[in-house]
Amino acid sequence: MILITGGAGYIGSHVVKQLLEKNEDLIVLDNLSTGFQKTIDTLQNIKKFCFINLDLKEIHKVEELFKKYKINTVIHFAAFSQVGESIQNPIKYYMNNTVNTINLVRLASSHGVNKFIFSSTAAVYGEPKFKLGKNLIDEDFRTNPINPYGMSKLMSEKVIKDEAKVNCKFKYVIFRYFNVAGADIYFDDNNIQPRIGECHSPETHLIPLILKTALNKRENIAIFGDDYNTPDGTCIRDYIHVDDLADIHIKGIDYIEYNDSDTFNCGYGHGYSVKEIINSVKTLTQKNFKVLNDKRREGDPSVLVSDNNKIISKMNWKAKYDDLNIIINSAYAWEKSI
Numbered sequence: 001m002i003l004i005t006g007g008a009g010y011i012g013s014h015v016v017k018q019l020l021e022k023n024e025d026l027i028v029l030d031n032l033s034t035g036f037q038k039t040i041d042t043l044q045n046i047k048k049f050c051f052i053n054l055d056l057k058e059i060h061k062v063e064e065l066f067k068k069y070k071i072n073t074v075i076h077f078a079a080f081s082q083v084g085e086s087i088q089n090p091i092k093y094y095m096n097n098t099v100n101t102i103n104l105v106r107l108a109s110s111h112g113v114n115k116f117i118f119s120s121t122a123a124v125y126g127e128p129k130f131k132l133g134k135n136l137i138d139e140d141f142r143t144n145p146i147n148p149y150g151m152s153k154l155m156s157e158k159v160i161k162d163e164a165k166v167n168c169k170f171k172y173v174i175f176r177y178f179n180v181a182g183a184d185i186y187f188d189d190n191n192i193q194p195r196i197g198e199c200h201s202p203e204t205h206l207i208p209l210i211l212k213t214a215l216n217k218r219e220n221i222a223i224f225g226d227d228y229n230t231p232d233g234t235c236i237r238d239y240i241h242v243d244d245l246a247d248i249h250i251k252g253i254d255y256i257e258y259n260d261s262d263t264f265n266c267g268y269g270h271g272y273s274v275k276e277i278i279n280s281v282k283t284l285t286q287k288n289f290k291v292l293n294d295k296r297r298e299g300d301p302s303v304l305v306s307d308n309n310k311i312i313s314k315m316n317w318k319a320k321y322d323d324l325n326i327i328i329n330s331a332y333a334w335e336k337s338i
């Protein structure tokens, strides 16, 4: 049985969807702090599963789950993930992201879980300084988080790795996501009609923010810095479609069955600038909207793009939706529906 924490959230729900489609037995645990009951209801329509509305900090109740069910796999998404908020309130992040992960790892390891899959982030790399001729980030790149969010995840990674050293039955896969975007690829009458999608509050991710502007839910979209050392002066990021990322998690479960624990970057290995994304949204939605030029934000690296060779070669992963139009169209269809 698979325990999924944070399955009512954006990325977790897409993984739950794919697991249900594979008929896996699962328990979803979520306290609905940033996730949604509606998402759970939608997923229950695909196939019924056990949903537990619980905060991970209620360790004794979480332990009851490990005692009651034969859980062999944990996929751990539950966390807070707003970088700005983590700077304002670091303890909130260390408690929810790191302390709760330590407790979950302790329970999982002592109750015979042999596969632990963890959501990490490119934020563990901080502001990359490249050696001459290099501009992609591989998994051996030095880690140097520049905010409590990234540090809370790096500390969690360390705890998971250290536990695996002393309990050889406890194996892990750590996935470091780059920028996750898009929504459920689901067709209704030949039109893409996502059943689940991205909904953060406040939203800080670029694509939903631009789409909200295109749909008049916001007045304008700001570009933070147009004088970076990139072809059009704006920051470049590596966007991975959420259904491709979900597929990586499904592959990850099989992967650790037969391989050693490992850490993988999740991205397409190429990026788009902020201006390119804005222009694509304008073209695809046929809507014009106000774009403001603002000053650079502290801690925004000019380019953050993954070297994804490791996941391709070791996990045999092949992206299905490496296409900016698919990412934007699915996110647009979702944004119109909420």
Ligand SMILES: NC(=O)c1ccc[n+]([C@@H]2O[C@H](COP(=O)([O-])OP(=O)(O)OC[C@H]3O[C@@H](n4cnc5c(N)ncnc54)[C@H](O)[C@@H]3O)[C@@H](O)[C@H]2O)c1
Pocket: 005, 006, 007, 008, 009, 010, 011, 012, 029, 030, 031, 032, 033, 034, 035, 036, 054, 055, 056, 057, 076, 077, 078, 079, 080, 081, 096, 100, 119, 120, 121, 122, 177, 178, 179, 180, 181, 199, 200
């Ligand atoms: N969205 C991205 O681009 C991105 C990038 C890198 C890493 N990540 C990581 O991926 C994971 C999922 O991110 P998301 O974008 O889906 O976020 P999300 O906020 O949509 O989902 C997180 C879910 O965890 C739940 N949760 C949080 N704390 C909990 C607790 N103490 N107990 C029980 N449930 C709890 C929330 O209610 C929510 O449903 C996070 O760990 C995040 O750090 C996301």
